[in-house]
Ligand code: SF4
């Protein structure tokens with residue numbers, strides 16, 4: 406069986422530089438390759454898009470970035486909705502929308518549950534990111550979005566499905582919206598970073614009359630009264646529990662340092678929060 410293309414995107418490595426999105430624009434705006442693609446309009450289409458998610462509140466904030474594009478699904482709804490052989494699945498796993506055969510077939514846009522197909526109003530055709538198939542067919546080692554990513558957040562892998570399943574297992578990769586059962590060939594590492602929340606705070610000690618950062622204080626996280634995790638405060642007395650599932654039960658944060666202790670409750674976690682200062686001397690949140 407032929408080796409097939411896959412993409413692996415590591416959310417933790419992506420810094421949101423948009424190089425991948427810009428390189429894709431550069432490749433497709435104003436260019437065409439018969440049988441592969443027609444020119445992408447200058448505005449309104451994001452065949453490779455970098456989505457941004459902000460979490461937390463001052464002073465505990467972070468941003469994660471998630472590049473998204475056509476997933477080149479093995480069980481592709483866009484292909485099923487097409488007629489006239491307009492959408493095909495190549496032996497190497499790449500899904501191609503033929504610009505001539507697909508003319509007028511808006512159903513292809515509507516069929517994609519990921520919103521990865523864009524309608525070109527001028528040409529009356531559906532368009533998506535075709536994995537730079539025209540470049541790979543000329544011997545390129547990887548699509549341009551991979552070539553320009555300075556952090557190594559995107560890699561392209563051409564291998565057998567068996568070998569890919571092993572990589573998915575070992576690297577703990579996930580796909581977007583697996584419940585759709587479309588069998589995407591674009592995989593994500595650390596996908597939960599973009600889908601989970603955190604609880605952060607600062608532990609201080611007021612013993613002896615002066616307030617100081619509780620460096621090295623032990624902080625425990627309890628969920629529904631069950632101990633879940635433990636961490637240690639940094640040199641600023643800060644701590645963070647990340648990758649918590651939103652809306653899943655009530656939390657309690659308990660901090661200890663030597664013979665001092667304090668705790669705070671978080672009744673529900675709908676978004677990432679900073680619980681403020683936890684004072685070991687008073688055992689109260691200030
Ligand atoms: S080029 Fe790489 S680091 Fe930059 S946005 Fe794209 S995936 Fe992220």
Ligand code: SF4
Nearest residue numbers: 475476477478483517
């Ligand atoms: S992501 Fe959408 S356009 Fe791409 S193969 Fe899957 S269903 Fe088709």
